[in-house]
Amino acid sequence: MTRSAIASNAPPAASDTGLPMTSLRYSMSSTIPLPRAVSCPGPGGPSARQRARPVRIVACSMALLSPFTMAALRAAWAAGEVHRAFFGRLTRVDYKGRNDPVTEADRAAEAAIVRTIQQAYPDHGVLGEEGGRQGDGPYTWLVDPLDGTFNYANAIPHFASSIALEHEGRLVAGVVMHTILGEAYVAEADRGAFAATLRDLPAHVSGWGDLSLWRRLRARRTARLDQATLSTGFPGNVAETRLNLDHFTNLLLRAAKIRNMGSAALSLAAIALGQMDGFWELGTSGWDFAAGALLVAEAGGRATDFRGRRLDTSGHQILATNGLIHDEVLSVLARGQSGLDEDAGQRPQ
Secondary structure, eight states: OOOOOOOOOOOOOOOOSSSSGGSSOOOOOOOSSOOSSOOBBBBBBBOOHHHHHHHOOOOSSSOOOHHHHHHHHHHHHHHHHHHHHTTTTOOOOOEEEEEEEEHHHHHHHHHHHHHHHHOOOSSEEETTTEEEEEEOSEEEEEEEEOHHHEEHHHHOOOOOOEEEEETTTTTEEEEETTTTTTTTEEEEETEEEEEEEEGGOOSSGGGGBBGGGEEEOOOOOOGGGGGGGEOOOOOOOOHHHHHHHHHHHHHHTTEEEEEOOOOOHHEEEEEEHTTTTTEEESSOHHHHHHHHHHHHHHHHHHEEOSSOOOOOOTSSSEEEEEEHHHHHHHHHTHHHHHHHOOOOBBBOO
């Protein structure tokens, strides 16, 4: 598993439309290879013929989501159809471990996501929560087909699909889709984070690529921990759940409020949406937090491990905040013990 760096948080210069200048054309000097095409692709992405030609996209007459993001949106929509089909109708719930459920919807949703991604990018690798790694190469998709399975299995309508793309160790695109609320949250490295209500978008996903249909996300500016609302998660591993209690207690005494929403992806999206100020969790995996971490970073926040080091998708902990309270939360985490001895795979920030 490659290590993943969150893109720089510095916002790009804005155009007259309020959109970043980088959204108006794909840079000829970009270090992230985009799918190649002879002209501006439609919102659904380039055709097979366009993808086969070794020519960069030079310019677009309107701001478009990247073909990578469009593929992730198609995959998330396919997963959402599975979520809706099984929601409240589950006949069986299995357990991978104590308090770690998996349902037929998890498996079917992941199959739908992988199928959609492989149709668009057959040479890309996929790392899914349920199916493990499939394929290899410089591009890897990190997939949580149903983040919030416990909520889902108990008919609590707070869960999502989470899909992120990593290229040679860097997160370049992420999508979180809140199935029941009917909202999608997308992030692209160095372009920003955006949200849309699905009922306000065209009926077919292929029409969702026009960035003017999406609203830009900004983390809110809460600057003091005692005024901040945080969220956390408790993993299925009972030992790690117990260990998180030190951080929970320490932060409960210092933050304004703490919530447990049951979905890391939606907790991270809430920071980008300006609804929450921070989130921490240990015993988690890259597919849980990759897309949400990119949302936070592109909305002006910050995501690291518990020691403030660069976030790694092969790691098992995350602290994400609006950026302003990050150092203060890190200092509180340092007073506990949980997760602070996890050095493998971590790099200085």
